[in-house]
Amino acid sequence: xxxxxxxxxxLVLTSVLVVSAAGCIGVSPEQQLANELGPDPGPxxxxxxxxxGFPCTNCHGxxxxxxxxxxxxAGTVYKTPTDDSGxxxxxxxxxxxxxxxxxxxxxxxxxxxxxxxxxSVGRGxxxxxxxxxxxxxxxxxxxxxxxxxxxxxxxxxRGLIWRERSCANCHNKQLGAASNGRVFAAENSP
Amino acid sequence: xxxxxxxxxxxxxxxxxxxxxxxxxxNDPIMPRDPLLLETHVQPYLDLACAxxxxxxxxxxPLRLYSELGRRAQASLRPQPISxxxxxxxxxxxxxxxxxxxxxxxxxxxGPGDKQxxxxxxxxxxxxxxxxxxxxxxxxxxxxxxxxxxxxLVGDITQDLGxxxxxxxxxxxx
Numbered sequence: 001x002x003x004x005x006x007x008x009x010x011l012v013l014t015s016v017l018v019v020s021a022a023g024c025i026g027v028s029p030e031q032q033l034a035n036e037l038g039p040d041p042g043p044x045x046x047x048x049x050x051x052x053g054f055p056c057t058n059c060h061g062x063x064x065x066x067x068x069x070x071x072x073x074a075g076t077v078y079k080t081p082t083d084d085s086g087x088x089x090x091x092x093x094x095x096x097x098x099x100x101x102x103x104x105x106x107x108x109x110x111x112x113x114x115x116x117x118x119x120s121v122g123r124g125x126x127x128x129x130x131x132x133x134x135x136x137x138x139x140x141x142x143x144x145x146x147x148x149x150x151x152x153x154x155x156x157x158r159g160l161i162w163r164e165r166s167c168a169n170c171h172n173k174q175l176g177a178a179s180n181g182r183v184f185a186a187e188n189s190p
Numbered sequence: 191x192x193x194x195x196x197x198x199x200x201x202x203x204x205x206x207x208x209x210x211x212x213x214x215x216x217n218d219p220i221m222p223r224d225p226l227l228l229e230t231h232v233q234p235y236l237d238l239a240c241a242x243x244x245x246x247x248x249x250x251x252p253l254r255l256y257s258e259l260g261r262r263a264q265a266s267l268r269p270q271p272i273s274x275x276x277x278x279x280x281x282x283x284x285x286x287x288x289x290x291x292x293x294x295x296x297x298x299x300x301g302p303g304d305k306q307x308x309x310x311x312x313x314x315x316x317x318x319x320x321x322x323x324x325x326x327x328x329x330x331x332x333x334x335x336x337x338x339x340x341x342x343l344v345g346d347i348t349q350d351l352g353x354x355x356x357x358x359x360x361x362x363x364x
Binding site for chain 1 (some may be wrong): 237238244259261264270271273275323325
């Protein structure tokens, strides 16, 4: 009876320790970032058109293993600062610190993303086409100089990108103290 | 009465001359973390090199800095997106003062003179620097960016602060 009681005590103690340890582990910072995005609002299912305006590399980043493929740089271009529709066919012109020049083209919802050589988007496209993907042969070296061109109109970013790989982490929908608003090429009509 | 009038005129002339003079000259002694020097010479370099929202303009970053292109103290200071048609508003006196305080805090935490982290983190390890997530900005202590920040923070450079800051800023212009 005494040994049974002692065994029961150990069992209870071990269970408490295991449950406590699991509680301490929590979620990784990468998982936390992805969780903060919330559920996909649609209307597109996963693929090059989904989650326009979201910070892509929160899930498609090199520290993340869940959402293949990983992007070197990605974002969404809008027609104007206040237009909710993405700009199809805009060019995003990037020059990195080593002089590598890349021109990406946005897809139907305004998304673009740079893929490292050997990666493909899986469903919905394969790089270098209308799906918004551009395959690059060498990784980007920061800082980056970026401009966006829609037709003949070009906006050159006045600052440099030093480390961020998702446009939307700095260019939120909401203009404010820590955001210049969305990425756009054409000004609002006066 | 005549003496008072002459004194007043003297002060007036002095004020006008001071206002016309450049903020620093090569042999002027530099007062460390002078907000006027920050505004005139150093802030344009910080705007491009350090204070972007993805670096020291980021929320919760050590040495958080305000800048025209990056973080503002209030949303009302960015009334419209910066673009070809719209320049950013200039930093307020309070934002400039807060930037000076941010540097003062780093100095307090890490040590005076060239020991302060703001001078060591962006400097290459081979030149006495240390690891910086934002990368190596200065290969050595002769880099104009290093001299610009050292002049502002320590005040012991022999070069003209305005010139080295302008050179450092020009290298980063998009």
